[in-house]
Amino acid sequence: MKIRSQVDFWSGIVFLVVGLAFAVGATEYRMGTSARPGPGYFPLGLGVLLALVGLVVLVGALGHEPDEGELIAPPVWRPLLVVVGAVLAAGFLLPRTGMLLTLPLVIVLTALASSEFRLREALGLAAVLTTGSWLLFVVGLKLRIPVMPTVF
Amino acid sequence: MKRLYALAGAVMAVALCAAPGTASAQNRIFVGTVAGSDLDGLARRVAEVLAASDGARWIVENRPGAGGALSFEALKGAPADGATLLMAPSGALTLAPHTRGNLKYSMADVAPVSRVAAFDVAYIVSAKVPATTLKAYFDWVKQDSARAVFATPQFGGIPHMFGIKLGRAVGLPLDNAAYRGGGSQLITDVVGGHVLAASSGVAEWLREHQAGTVRILATSGVKRAPQLPNVPTFQELGYKDLTASIAYLLLAPAPTPKATVDAIAARVNKGLADPKLREALTAQGFVVDGTTAPATVAANLKAEHKLWGDMIKETGFKMPN
Amino acid sequence: MDLFSNLATGFGVALSLQNLAFALGGVFIGTLIGVLPGLGPVPAIAMLLPSIYTLDPTAALIMLAGVYYGAQYGGSTTAILINLPGESSSVVTAIDGYQMARQGRAGPALAVAGLGSFFAGCVGTLVLAGFAPALAGIAFAFGPAEYTALMLVGIVGAVVLASGSVIKAVGMVLLGLLLGQINTDALSGVERFSFGIPELTDGLGFVAVAMGLFGFGEIIGNLNQPPQSRDVFTRDVKNVWPSREDFRQAMPAVLRGTALGSVLGVLPGGGAILASFAAYTLEKRVSSTPERFGKGAIQGVAGPESANNAAAQTSFIPMLTLGIPPNPVMALMIGAMVVMGITPGPKVMTDNPDLFWGLIASMWIGNLMLIVLNLPFVGIWVKLLTLPYRFLFPSIVCFCVIGLYTLSNNNFDIYLAGLFAAIGFAFIKLRCEAGPLLLGMVLGPMLEENLRRTLLVARGDWSVLVTRPISCTLILLAAVMLLAALSPAVRQRRARAFGD
Numbered sequence: 027m028k029i030r031s032q033v034d035f036w037s038g039i040v041f042l043v044v045g046l047a048f049a050v051g052a053t054e055y056r057m058g059t060s061a062r063p064g065p066g067y068f069p070l071g072l073g074v075l076l077a078l079v080g081l082v083v084l085v086g087a088l089g090h091e092p093d094e095g096e097l098i099a100p101p102v103w104r105p106l107l108v109v110v111g112a113v114l115a116a117g118f119l120l121p122r123t124g125m126l127l128t129l130p131l132v133i134v135l136t137a138l139a140s141s142e143f144r145l146r147e148a149l150g151l152a153a154v155l156t157t158g159s160w161l162l163f164v165v166g167l168k169l170r171i172p173v174m175p176t177v178f
Numbered sequence: 179m180k181r182l183y184a185l186a187g188a189v190m191a192v193a194l195c196a197a198p199g200t201a202s203a204q205n206r207i208f209v210g211t212v213a214g215s216d217l218d219g220l221a222r223r224v225a226e227v228l229a230a231s232d233g234a235r236w237i238v239e240n241r242p243g244a245g246g247a248l249s250f251e252a253l254k255g256a257p258a259d260g261a262t263l264l265m266a267p268s269g270a271l272t273l274a275p276h277t278r279g280n281l282k283y284s285m286a287d288v289a290p291v292s293r294v295a296a297f298d299v300a301y302i303v304s305a306k307v308p309a310t311t312l313k314a315y316f317d318w319v320k321q322d323s324a325r326a327v328f329a330t331p332q333f334g335g336i337p338h339m340f341g342i343k344l345g346r347a348v349g350l351p352l353d354n355a356a357y358r359g360g361g362s363q364l365i366t367d368v369v370g371g372h373v374l375a376a377s378s379g380v381a382e383w384l385r386e387h388q389a390g391t392v393r394i395l396a397t398s399g400v401k402r403a404p405q406l407p408n409v410p411t412f413q414e415l416g417y418k419d420l421t422a423s424i425a426y427l428l429l430a431p432a433p434t435p436k437a438t439v440d441a442i443a444a445r446v447n448k449g450l451a452d453p454k455l456r457e458a459l460t461a462q463g464f465v466v467d468g469t470t471a472p473a474t475v476a477a478n479l480k481a482e483h484k485l486w487g488d489m490i491k492e493t494g495f496k497m498p499n
Numbered sequence: 500m501d502l503f504s505n506l507a508t509g510f511g512v513a514l515s516l517q518n519l520a521f522a523l524g525g526v527f528i529g530t531l532i533g534v535l536p537g538l539g540p541v542p543a544i545a546m547l548l549p550s551i552y553t554l555d556p557t558a559a560l561i562m563l564a565g566v567y568y569g570a571q572y573g574g575s576t577t578a579i580l581i582n583l584p585g586e587s588s589s590v591v592t593a594i595d596g597y598q599m600a601r602q603g604r605a606g607p608a609l610a611v612a613g614l615g616s617f618f619a620g621c622v623g624t625l626v627l628a629g630f631a632p633a634l635a636g637i638a639f640a641f642g643p644a645e646y647t648a649l650m651l652v653g654i655v656g657a658v659v660l661a662s663g664s665v666i667k668a669v670g671m672v673l674l675g676l677l678l679g680q681i682n683t684d685a686l687s688g689v690e691r692f693s694f695g696i697p698e699l700t701d702g703l704g705f706v707a708v709a710m711g712l713f714g715f716g717e718i719i720g721n722l723n724q725p726p727q728s729r730d731v732f733t734r735d736v737k738n739v740w741p742s743r744e745d746f747r748q749a750m751p752a753v754l755r756g757t758a759l760g761s762v763l764g765v766l767p768g769g770g771a772i773l774a775s776f777a778a779y780t781l782e783k784r785v786s787s788t789p790e791r792f793g794k795g796a797i798q799g800v801a802g803p804e805s806a807n808n809a810a811a812q813t814s815f816i817p818m819l820t821l822g823i824p825p826n827p828v829m830a831l832m833i834g835a836m837v838v839m840g841i842t843p844g845p846k847v848m849t850d851n852p853d854l855f856w857g858l859i860a861s862m863w864i865g866n867l868m869l870i871v872l873n874l875p876f877v878g879i880w881v882k883l884l885t886l887p888y889r890f891l892f893p894s895i896v897c898f899c900v901i902g903l904y905t906l907s908n909n910n911f912d913i914y915l916a917g918l919f920a921a922i923g924f925a926f927i928k929l930r931c932e933a934g935p936l937l938l939g940m941v942l943g944p945m946l947e948e949n950l951r952r953t954l955l956v957a958r959g960d961w962s963v964l965v966t967r968p969i970s971c972t973l974i975l976l977a978a979v980m981l982l983a984a985l986s987p988a989v990r991q992r993r994a995r996a997f998g999d
Contacts, residue, residue, distance in 0.1 A: 033929055109718060171904060324957075324958050327956055
């Protein structure tokens with residue numbers, strides 16, 4: 027038995043693992059009875075169901091020959107890591123250093139994800155977006171966003 | 179291109195200079211719910227009152243999450259200079275510490291400023307229930323144990339506790355059906371007769387009561403609710419210790435100097451004395467206060483805290499795991 | 500006829516210059532809020548409230564209604580253009596709408612969404628005016644058991660939504676349901692799966708997850724492609740306006756969506772969310788070419804958008820006739836009305852006829868304003884998409900990050916979106932669709948709450964779900980839908996097994 031569909035195989039694994047994880051976690055909570063379900067009842071049931079579905083998908087992904095159309099292309103790591111990193115950095119910095127410092131940093135960082143990155147363009151974009159955001163959100167819509175650093 | 183950069187740079191420079199002005203000197207009131215709730219609306223009124231009395235800007239900052247606990251944490255982290263306040267329901271300070279396990283705040287973290295408004299807990303039944311008095315209702319429930327269910331807008335809140343107390347006082351354990359966040363589904367279910375009784379704050383039910391689709395059988399205040407002159411209180415009906423109310427309080431961080439607290443209290447209470455404001459808030463279902471001194475509010479809170487603590491111990495109520 | 504004379508009064512009120520200005524202002528603000536990712540109408544309305552107290556009540560309510568519609572439509576705009584659904588009702592629009600945008604057909608998608616919404620709005624207003632009390636009665640026939648059944652229909656509908664493997668869609672829905680279990684249990688107060696993080700005790704925020712899975716995940720996916728294929732929107736922009744063929748295909752979808760949405764909108768709490776994807780499911784079922792769905796079928800935009808707007812109109816019914824607000828925006832409006840001394844309720848129609856009919860007429864005008872305001876913008880939006888991607892995507896990320904922060908003034912939502920961006924990318928690679936997951940996440944808590952409440956009231960008797968007529972019908976519907984969805988997959992599998 028070989029893996030016919032890589033895509034389905036790994037999908038099945040994900041479902042199986044996550045389903046089991048939730049099911050095991052659910053046992054921490056009271057189950058109750060089927061007449062009066064407790065907080066753990068549904069997570070357990072759903073987790074088991076998901077694991078079963080994962081199993082079905084997994085088995086269905088097995089076959090004789092690997093299917094060309096079902097291969098997982100290796101991901102390009104740069105966009106993934108840069109974008110996720112930039113978003114997380116934004117979350118960390120925004121309440122600590124305020125919008126005027128965080129946004130330019132995050133915008134330039136995000137732009138790095140593209141292979142067409144040019145520093146001057148990114149800086150220009152950062153200037154425009156930061157100013158625009160400040161005008162729109164803080165001045166115009168009067169939303170409560172930290173503008174200046176609170177850490178120093 | 180270069181001119182565009184220069185322009186952008188100039189605008190940014192202006193922004194950087196102007197920004198600090200907009201950022202600081204913000205007086206704010208934290209609220210632990212999303213915008214639009216009763217508590218939030220009241221907080222905005224208070225903000226208006228404060229802004230009118232000292233000409234400064236007062237805004238409301240919503241910090242929802244963890245059932246209001248996040249707003250308390252926001253208050254704890256704020257400077258104790260009278261520029262940051264919190265509006266919260268009394269239950270968060272008097273009941274929650276007994277029922278919720280890992281609460282990260284307590285009464286010691288706050289200095290009460292003013293009791294802005296309150297409302298009673300009401301016991302409501304659907305119009306489909308053939309009982310017009312509390313006693314008739316309980317007789318009716320005794321006939322069929324399937325009828326011993328009451329709905330509440332939240333699990334473990336004051337209306338819920340109140341319902342439990344009521345059940346014990348009558349000797350009829352009542353089952354609770356909690357509705358997340360209360361609101362429209364709770365009301366519709368009671369009006370539609372799917373759930374036959376509810377224990378909830380008076381405010382939301384006034385319209386339905388007047389339309390006749392539900393009946394408020396009793397309210398929990400010491401006096402009758404001003405909007406419901408014909409509805410008896412539980413006390414009147416003979417249940418001496420069935421009084422409770424949900425108060426919305428204005429709080430300051432604990433280290434705030436007493437003089438500051440008293441000054442703010444004076445301004446808020448003065449603003450709350452305005453008859454038009456009182457009328458508007460009363461129409462919404464609140465019993466406007468604004469007359470209690472900070473020290474009294476604090477003392478009342480402590481007393482209430484003990485009351486609920488005793489009740490929890492007595493009933494053995496525990497937040498289930 | 501009474502209805503027309505009432506409407507005439509209403510238009511007389513609504514067409515005053517002042518009220519028209521407020522309608523336009525409200526729609527403008529609302530569209531702005533809707534287009535900016537993350538921002539919802541509630542905080543903005545709450546901020547406008549103090550100034551509203553000083554306005555004439557009719558004008559104020561007209562403006563609030565305008566903001567509400569504007570925000571709905573703005574949310575659909577970003578769903579179509581950049582795959583960012585602003586609210587749960589726009590998730591469905593994003594599925595085919597974004598694909599249409601990728602094929603250079605953003606213009607027709609936006610136009611059809613707008614026109615379909617307008618039509619639905621007109622019909623919805625008429626329904627509201629004529630049938631308000633009767634429809635209100637429907638809401639009361641729905642108790643916990645009926646809501647449970649309705650949610651089941653919705654969940655099965657979420658499975659049907661997927662255009663790829665059905666069994667994987669089932670898995671994604673289950674995953675979504677499980678993610679929805681991360682919250683404080685409504686009926687027992689237990690905090691589940693929160694790992695001690697206070698922000699998780701109220702559940703995973705919809706906007707954060709949607710932004711991560713749909714918006715950011717899509718950006719990462721795009722950046723994985725070589726640069727030439729990224730500017731796919733812009734290379735091949737076809738007409739900005741829908742073609743005759745588009746109109747012909749979309750029209751029946753609009754009609755069906757409107758009918759569905761008008762009925763579902765009346766149900767407090769669950770109705771409006773379901774409207775859009777009940778419509779999508781319906782369109783997919785009645786279409787002679789269901790395989791086009793998920794790849795840019797115009798009915799997949801027209802139907803849900805119309806259903807959406809029709810539901811938005813009829814959701815005013817419980818509010819106006821009974822004073823029961825079906826969502827936070829309405830709750831604010833009721834607050835405003837009460838403050839102005841108007842008690843919503845059955846008496847509003849008789850005590851304040853000017854207000855009631857003026858409001859109804861201005862809803863129609865608000866819808867008209869939306870079209871007037873937004874159709875010219877379609878061209879501008881399409882032009883905006885022609886920006887080189889390396890400028891476009893950092894801008895999207897920037898606005899999203901700010902929008903996320905403003906949700907609860909907390910950076911936690913930003914972290915959540917970042918996490919789900921990675922997860923979203925993984926799902927794209929695994930060819931698992933995010934739509935069913937998101938919908939499962941929204942419906943799961945409602946299903947569980949209502950089911951347990953049903954059991955509580957019925958003292959543990961599960962058969963209540965099939966003995967009550969409405970819930971029985973709905974459950975049968977769900978079962979039929981599920982079987983219909985699974986059978987092609989089963990047939991396919993058997994064919995493959997035999998073919999081997």
